[in-house]
Structures are given as C-alpha cells and as structure tokens.
Amino acid sequence: MKRVLVIDDDGGVRESFRAALEDAGYQVSTAENGVSGIESAQAERPDLVFLDLKMPGLSGVDTLKQLQDTCPRTPVYVVTGFYGEFIAPLRELQSRGVDFNLARKPLTATEIKAIAAGRIGMVGPLPVGGDGWTTVPSVHS
Amino acid sequence: MDDRPVGALMIRLRLYVTGRTVSAERARLALRDLERRLAHTTGESTIHCEVIDVLDDPEAAERDKIFATPTLLRLGPGVQPRVFGDFSATDKVIGALKLDTKSVTLAATA
Numbered sequence: 001m002k003r004v005l006v007i008d009d010d011g012g013v014r015e016s017f018r019a020a021l022e023d024a025g026y027q028v029s030t031a032e033n034g035v036s037g038i039e040s041a042q043a044e045r046p047d048l049v050f051l052d053l054k055m056p057g058l059s060g061v062d063t064l065k066q067l068q069d070t071c072p073r074t075p076v077y078v079v080t081g082f083y084g085e086f087i088a089p090l091r092e093l094q095s096r097g098v099d100f101n102l103a104r105k106p107l108t109a110t111e112i113k114a115i116a117a118g119r120i121g122m123v124g125p126l127p128v129g130g131d132g133w134t135t136v137p138s139v140h141s
Numbered sequence: 142m143d144d145r146p147v148g149a150l151m152i153r154l155r156l157y158v159t160g161r162t163v164s165a166e167r168a169r170l171a172l173r174d175l176e177r178r179l180a181h182t183t184g185e186s187t188i189h190c191e192v193i194d195v196l197d198d199p200e201a202a203e204r205d206k207i208f209a210t211p212t213l214l215r216l217g218p219g220v221q222p223r224v225f226g227d228f229s230a231t232d233k234v235i236g237a238l239k240l241d242t243k244s245v246t247l248a249a250t251a
Binding site for chain 1: 159160161162163164165195196199202207208209210211212222223224225226227228230233234237
C-alpha cells in the first residue's frame with residue numbers, strides 16, 4: 001500500500017487531499033504543522049509528502065529541510081502559489097541540494113491524484129485531466 | 142535559412158521544472174532522450190525544446206497553466222497536449238503528446 005503524508009495547517013485542505021488520495025487507493029496520513037509532520041514522516045516513512053509552505057510555528061521551508069535530513073529518499077511536493085515570498089528561500093534550498101518539486105495552489109482532486117500517480121505510481125484508475133493533459137504513472141517507485 | 146524538408150512540421154516542446162534538483166535533472170535528461178528519439182524519426186531541424194525553471198519564471202508557468210513540475214507540453218495552436226509524470230516512459234510520452242510518426246505526418250500534410 002502506498003502511503004502519502006499531507007502537511008498543512010488548514011484542516012479543509014488536509015481533508016480535500018485525504019478524500020482525493022483515498023479515493024485513488026492511497027493510504028493517507030495528515031499533520032497540521034511542521035513538527036508533527038516530521039514526526040509522522042519519521043514514524044511512517046511515507047512514499048510521498050505534500051507540504052504547505054505557509055504554516056505557523058516551524059515554517060514550511062524549515063520543515064522541508066528537516067524532511068530532507070530525516071527522509072532523504074521521500075519525494076516532496078511543495079504546494080504553494082508560484083509567486084511571492086517563497087521563491088527566494090526555495091531557490092536557496094535547491095541550491096543546497098534539497099530535492100523537491102512544486103505544485104500550484106489550489107489543486108483539484110484530479111491534479112492531486114495525478115501528482116501521486118506520476119511520482120509514486122498508481123493504485124487506482126489513471127487520473128484523467130482536462131485541457132489536454134495526461135498522466136504517465138511512475139514505474140520507478 | 143529553413144533547412145527543414147518541405148512540408149515538415151516544427152515540433153516545439155517546453156519542459157517546466159523546479160530548479161536544478163535531482164528531479165529536475167532527471168526530467169531534463171528524459172527530454173534530451175526524447176529529442177534524440179524524435180530527431181531520429183523526424184529530423185533534427187524539426188524539433189525545438191526549451192526548459193523553463195518555475196523559480197526563475199513563475200509567470201510563464203501561470204500563463205501555461207502548469208499545476209506541478211515537471212510538466213512537458215507541446216506548443217501549438219489550440220489545445221496544447223501536456224504530460225505530467227514519468228518522462229522516462231518515452232513511448233507513453235510520445236503517445237500522450239501526439240508525437241508518434243503517424244500523428245506528426247498527418248499534421249504536416251493537413
């Protein structure tokens with residue numbers, strides 16, 4: 001069973017991710033802040049992490065750094081607007097070798113499923129996108 | 142001077158990545174493999190590839206409605222087919238972007 005961890009301080013967002021991913025057959029755990037997110041990641045060793053950047057307490061950027069240290073092989077999708085205050089710290093992180101990809105907020109359920117399928121492989125049916133996009137599921141998970 | 146064969150279709154691909162992370166480099170490599178494969182079947186002069194780093198050009202990602210990296214899209218009029226996921230699966234990427242020889246030939250002669 002493929003496991004996905006969602007770290008976001010917004011309860012509605014966590015539940016949207018949970019609904020989409022469980023519908024696609026993934027096992028989902030959630031965390032409402034960076035500290036509990038890192039604890040969950042260490043305990044459960046998820047196959048994929050979705051991480052919000054804008055969180056109180058331990059920032060999303062610092063959470064990402066610690067996730068890279070504790071679970072270096074776990075792919076992380078940073079979910080954020082593509083603009084704004086996080087571009088500079090994200091650039092600094094990637095220049096230090098922190099591996100992550102970006103996903104644009106807000107994500108639809110289909111897009112969430114596509115990211116999971118593309119990154120860690122499918123469990124359920126292939127997500128079908130609109131606007132001409134196709135998911136090619138990972139075979140390397 | 143345009144040295145493409147008469148009737149040849151220009152294939153324009155745009156890859157969106159996040160920086161020079163391991164994932165981004167993997168996607169870049171996959172694009173190069175795809176380009177080599179397409180050049181073999183359609184000719185080098187028909188293919189133009191570009192890579193955009195979302196951290197450098199977030200506006201371009203917004204214009205192209207990119208929801209996550211890496212995403213590979215084929216530019217052109219109308220709906221632009223795009224692929225998200227495992228680009229090492231070259232045959233599937235070619236199919237999804239309608240880059241198989243039959244589709245390209247049909248488009249060139251339309």
